[in-house]
Amino acid sequence: MTDPAQRTALVIGASRSIGLAIVEQLAARGWTVIGTARGDASELHDAAGRSDGRIEVEQADLTDQPSLAALRGRLEGRTVELLWINGAIPSTDAPGADATVDEFTRVMLTNALGPMHAIGALQDLVPPTGTIAVMSSTQGSITLNTRGGYDVYRASKSALNQFLRSHAARAADDPRTLLLMNPGHVRTGLGGPDAQLTIEEVVPVLVDTVLAQDGHGGLQFLQRTGEPIPW
Numbered sequence: 001m002t003d004p005a006q007r008t009a010l011v012i013g014a015s016r017s018i019g020l021a022i023v024e025q026l027a028a029r030g031w032t033v034i035g036t037a038r039g040d041a042s043e044l045h046d047a048a049g050r051s052d053g054r055i056e057v058e059q060a061d062l063t064d065q066p067s068l069a070a071l072r073g074r075l076e077g078r079t080v081e082l083l084w085i086n087g088a089i090p091s092t093d094a095p096g097a098d099a100t101v102d103e104f105t106r107v108m109l110t111n112a113l114g115p116m117h118a119i120g121a122l123q124d125l126v127p128p129t130g131t132i133a134v135m136s137s138t139q140g141s142i143t144l145n146t147r148g149g150y151d152v153y154r155a156s157k158s159a160l161n162q163f164l165r166s167h168a169a170r171a172a173d174d175p176r177t178l179l180l181m182n183p184g185h186v187r188t189g190l191g192g193p194d195a196q197l198t199i200e201e202v203v204p205v206l207v208d209t210v211l212a213q214d215g216h217g218g219l220q221f222l223q224r225t226g227e228p229i230p231w
């Protein structure tokens with residue numbers, strides 16, 4: 001494994017919550033970390049100010065392909081050993097039959113198509129030994145869906161998982177490691193105030209698991225603790 005001091009991670013969707021904590025966790029472990037925000041980047045700038053130069057702040061919106069292409073252009077010549085696509089938005093709890101076209105479109109574009117566009121735009125920065133991790137959710141598991149709830153969000157994470165399965169199947173010879181990660185139910189804007197877990201409890205374990213897959217290759221859908229999740 002390369003010395004962390006020589007390794008760079010790029011975290012898409014790092015303005016706050018879990019994404020910001022991933023950036024800070026990797027920087028604390030000696031990585032150089034480029035975190036992106038789509039709008040207000042004040043918390044990320046604060047973290048960069050405390051990071052002794054390890055954290056860099058960039059701009060990107062998963063729903064805006066030109067912004068992803070522009071980010072790729074600004075990173076010309078860089079190598080990104082870990083590309084971590086974190087950004088997503090929640091849906092309402094409405095059943096699919098009541099979901100509006102507007103909500104479906106926004107959530108699907110952000111949570112399913114956006115990460116694929118980010119992979120398309122940025123994956124050539126990731127070397128053959130590198131990792132592309134995407135934040136999914138157990139809510140994206142079709143096997144585990146016995147209760148429904150937050151149907152559009154669930155559908156978006158299932159679509160994301162399916163996209164990654166297709167991506168991995170099309171690039172079966174690609175040695176890069178592909179991960180779909182579930183952090184657990186975490187107290188954030190998206191997870192809500194009643195979630196059992198805090199960001200501080202989750203992120204070090206999540207980062208341990210992602211880094212432990214270094215060089216594994218193939219596609220896995222994993223809990224933060226490393227157990228496989230049924231598709």
Ligand SMILES: NC(=O)c1ccc[n+]([C@@H]2O[C@H](COP(=O)([O-])OP(=O)(O)OC[C@H]3O[C@@H](n4cnc5c(N)ncnc54)[C@H](OP(=O)(O)O)[C@@H]3O)[C@@H](O)[C@H]2O)c1
Pocket residue numbers: 012013014015016017018019037038039040060061062063086087088089110114135136137138182183184185186187188189190191192195
């Ligand atoms: N919290 C949970 O319980 C839980 C459970 C399972 C999976 N997850 C997944 O974990 C990830 C992080 O969740 P979280 O709880 O930290 O959510 P959060 O508190 O709502 O934060 C979401 C992050 O995604 C960014 N984002 C939203 N839309 C974006 C876009 N179009 N382009 C780029 N970035 C965008 C947000 O940026 P802005 O500040 O600009 O809005 C923010 O940084 C998500 O993929 C989520 O689905 C969370």
